[in-house]
Each structure stands twice: as structure tokens, then as C-alpha cells.
Amino acid sequence: METSVVPDIANVVEKWKDKKGNLIMILHEIQNQYGYVPREISFQLSKLLDVPLARIYEVLTFYNYFKLKPPGKYTVSVCMGTACYLKGAPELLEELHHILGIKEGETTKDGMFQLEIVRCLGCCGLAPVVKIGNKIYGGLKRSDIVNLLSQYSKEGAPVAQPV
């Protein structure tokens, strides 16, 4: 890992080095590349930027957006914005807990699904909305969840029709 990692972040650091307040932007770029911010990289970053590791973790843990663990294959994001909440999102979430056996922020044992809560995906007209990978499914009922997930858990591409 060491050797493949260093040049990547060296580039990122090079790009941002002279800009003030760069840490959050650098962490964004790292998460975009790896899907999360690996601990080894934070170590490297601490050396390259000459900032204490604690300062990096202070930022990583404050902001919900940054992940410290690798994500599952599909991220299932349940919108808990106001419109979705009113139109039944809590039931969808309960059903997902039930079927996947995990809570938000966790990943299923097989690494297939990761459950997340998000706030307003900006398509409130379709509420309640669930996003799987980067596909958005709207107007869902509790009973739709099983079918929706089974499209993904089978091998191959999803066949459900996103709206």
C-alpha cells in the first residue's frame, strides 16, 4: 500500500500546498479517490503538510461527510428530509434495518450494502426517496423495499427502474 499511496497524495498536496485553509479540501480529494480516508494516508498527510495527526482527526471526526471506514458496495441512502419524513421515510428506514440487519452508518457483513441517512436529495416531489448507488427511487412504500434490494443483491446490474 505504502508505495502506491504516496505519489497520489503527493500530487494532491502539491496542488493545495500554497492555499490557505486547504486541509478540508485535501481530505475531500482523498475521500473521492478511496471512498474514505484511510488511516495510513492521514499519517502521510500529517508528515507532508507538517500538521499534527490530531489536527487532521479533529477535522475528520467533526464533519459527518468524512468516512473512516471503507464503504459497502452499494450505499443505500434514506432521505430523512422533512418532506420525506412526512411521507413515510421512517417506515422505509425501519424496514431497511429489519432486512439488512444493520443501523445507519454500518455495512452488511457481506460488504454489499451500507446504510446512510441523508437530508433532502432535492427531489421532494418524489418523496419518500431512497438513493442506492447513484440511482434515485421515489414514491416508495415499505413493501417496495424487499424487491428493490433484491435487484441489487443478485449478481449483475440492478434491474429495478429508477425514477
Add this chain to the structure above:
Amino acid sequence: MEKTVFIKDTDGGTKDRTREFYTEFINQLRERKLEDKIQVVRVADVGVYNQGVVMRLLPDNFLYGQLEMANIPALIDESVVPGKRIDHLTCHHISKQMKIVLRNCGVIDPEDIEDYIAHDGYQALAKVLTEYTPEKVIEEMKASGLRGRGGAGYPTWLKWKFTREVKSDEKYVICNGDEGDPGAYMDRSVLEGDPHTVIEGMVIAAYVVGATQGYFYIRAEYPLAVDRIQKAIAQAYDYGLLGKNILGSSFSLDVDVRLGAGAFVCGEETALLASVEGKRGYPHPRPPYPAVKGLWNHPTVINNVETLANISSIMLKGGKWFSGIGTETSKGTKVFAVTGKVKNSGLVEVPMGTTLREIVFDIGGGVLNDKKIKAVQTGGPSGGVIPEDFHNIPVGYENLQKLGSIMGSGGMIVMDETDCMVDIAKFYLRFCVDESCGKCAPCRIGGTQLLNILEKISEGTAHLDDLKKMRKISFAMQKASLCGLGQTASNPVLSTMSFFEEEYKTHVVDKKCPSRRCSRLFSYSIIQEKCVKCGACYRNCPVNAISGSRESGYKISENACIRCNRCFEVCKFNAIDRG
């Protein structure tokens, strides 16, 4: 095809007459052998509501409303064919919307600066840089009466003036695109649909205050908005609209993007500053205000996306024009994201002073499934609910405040009789508790205590004393919290308590939830007299909480029931009771 006719029954009642009208229209066209010349389309939306059967004729763009079958021959012979307007059928629907901020959204290609320029884009900037001193711009802004659209409604001209007056060789402008309200997407739509107008507003702001660096602070959850703004910035540099000596003037400005990272408190301006500096988004007490000590301790103007999107129109048309729109103290238009239990959910832009009823019914088409409206929520987690009795008030900063809510950034959520006010208060408060940065005790501890009491209320274990306690904690949070998040977090609680006190009492005293939301306060049972023993509930219960047979009938075990409501939905005989 020479002409197109759009048809839609806009009454949205139980009987949709669109198809009937459409069929007859086609039959009559056939009789006249015109079916190849005139295309008839049934559409989902013609842009007007509650005007009976509506027909729009293109390309003539005539709009007819309240149409009857008997009008069809006249419509074809006297209007469609000769291209003349029939006055007495014309729909005098005046659109209640007015587009200033959204004028280009959906009209221009947001990735093409040329298209923006072709729609008067960057004309305002050119005018300002060649004809206006910064003082003159401030004067126009003052005349316009524009107030911040990010929540607090502070006069924009005053903010600019203060920042201008502070002496410093380093100043900043920041566009607040954090859009934290969890049910709103106005700013995102503007950033995605018309990024250049926001850039233009920012450059003018920077010129006025004397800033040399601008930042867009946008939430990372809006990747398309980020992408569009980045593209737009690059194009603006290519056209000499950003960078050194803009449009040949002596004014220079660099602009960059910084991403949020999923912390609601970072929408608050002092927390936002910390975040742009690459640190944890902790707020700090004001004063000093950002106008004096902002980014890296230099004077900084922070404006919301929608605020900046108004600037170019004000500069082109004048402050006086702008102040002619709206009410005494709230000028111009406001964009709202109208969502929840409303028929036409979406973005609307209306002049200030439009009533909530007009927004929800005339533009939004009314309540979904024709249920009774209970309240409209504005201001997101910092706002409050407004019950039906007050839906005639004209929308404006002061009016909403008087009702215990706020204008906020523009979220507007329609709630019907099935929405429980305790549950709503809990929803917003939980959001604030989750998002509290924890720096100060009133917000951190007070919020959690309030939430605990609300949980007790919805579980039927609270006492009347608890309601008093909630008021006390709420006031303490308002008074003692460090930043706006904690100061306003109790607003949804106070406002639901003041308008829906009875509903709270029913929860506390009778241990009932009238809207059947608080699942601990009702249970499911089968009304044997109505039950036909079809077994549908039995087969559909996901946890086998229903037992019995087609002979003996069915029973629900209260302990096993998870209150999923499935039996209630599947029973066709209304035999499930939720008491």
C-alpha cells in the same frame, strides 16, 4: 403539424375531464379533416390551476379556461383555425409567480457563459464597473430594500457599507451555499441552473467592499452545483470577468470554491468562517462581526446564494424598481421550496406579500388527496408552524416572525390533518440535537433534555408539568446559546406548543395521538362486526402478529404488533381499528 393544442383539467377534483374533452376535440377535428394539421396533447401541467378545463394553443399562445364541451366548435373555427383570440373564453389567470432570481433557471444552458451573456448576463457588472462608484452601488442597494435571503434578513446594503468602511488591505466575500434546511433546495437550484448570476452578484459585492478574494462555500452533497460553479468560474476567467483588471478596470478579484462536509452548523456565518479556514466548524460569539473580523481576521461579507442572485437585476433595473415589488419592509421576491402534502411540489418564486394560501392553493394546487390543511412550516429547524387561521397573512420577514416562525431560507412544508405536531417538533429538534456542535451547554444539554421530554410525550409517560418545563428550557436556550442554531432550535417546539396546545394535552393527559403518528399511543385491533374474515391482514402482517383462521376470525396480538400499519392498509372493509 401547424398548431398544437394542450389540454388539461386543472380542477384536480375527483372527476378528471381531460380525456373526455380530448376525445371530443379530436372527433371534431376529424369532422373538419384537420387532424393532420392540429396536434392535440393531454399534458400533466399547463401552469395554471383551478381554472376548470384549460386549453393552451401554440404557437399563438392563447390560454382558455373554464371550458365546456359546447365550446369546442367555436374554439376550432374561431380561434385555432384563424389564429384569433376569443375574449370571453380567455383565461385571465395572472400568474402569481414572478421570476427575478429564477429568471434564467431552465431557460439558459447553465454550462454556457455565452447563453448567460445573451440574456443580459454580466451587463450589470459592466455598468457598475464603468459607471458606478461603490457608494452609488450602495445607494441603489439601499433604495432596493433587499434583505438577506439566508435567514436573518439583514439589509444587504448595510452589511456592504460596514465592510467597506473597515480599513484593511485584505478583504473577502463569501457566498453561503451551505443550504442546511433539510427539506429545501432553492440555492442548489440557482447554483445549478444559473451559476453566472451568482458569480456576477459576488463580483459586484466584492467591488463595493473592496475584496480581492471570493469563496463559494457549497455543501459537498451538491456535486452538480459544485461542478457547475467551477465550470462557470473557469469560463468567467476566460472572458476576463474574473481575475486581474476585470473588464479592463482597475478592479481585480479571484474566486475559488470550498466544500462543506455535512455539518448544518457551518451554515452559521462564524462557523462557516472556521470551516473555510480548514478547521472544525465551531461558531464564535459576535461581535466581532465578520464585517470587522472575518476570514483570517480580515473584513468579510457573507451573503446567501439567493441574495447574490438578486444583485444583477437590481443594478440593471434600479433599486426603485425592486422596491416597488413586495411589502413595506420586505422587498422583491422570495423563492420557496413548497413540499410535503401539496399537489404540485416544487420551487416557486413570488413577490413578498403573497399569502401562504395563495402559495399553497393557487400555485401549489392545494393539499394532496384533498385532505384538510393543518399547518404550513417555514424556516426549517429554526422556524415554526403556522396554522390555517393565519394563512391569509402576507409573507414577509416581520409577519412570519410575529407568528413565531421565520422566513428562513425558503423551505415551506405543507402539513395535513394526519401530521402530528408533537412528532413534527420532535423531528426538527432531533435534527438540531444531532447537528449541535456541542461547544456551548445551553444548546448541547438543553436540546437533549427537550428531546427527552418530547419522547416521553409521544410515549405517553409525560406529565403536565413537563410542558412547563419545556417552555423554561426553550427560553433558556434562546437566551443563553452561543450561536443561532441553539438560539432557534426550540422554535419548532414553542410554536407547535402555542398553536396546538390541545394536541399536546391530548398526548399527555389522555395518552392519545389524534393523528395516529405516535405509535405507542394507539394499538391495532379488529372490529369483529365489520370483519368478513377474508384473511388479508393475516397474510400481510410481516411479523405474524395476527392469528386465527377463516372460520374462527382473526385477532391481533398487541405485544407482537410492530404498528407497521400494513393490516390497516390492506383491509378493504375498514375493519381495522387504530384506537
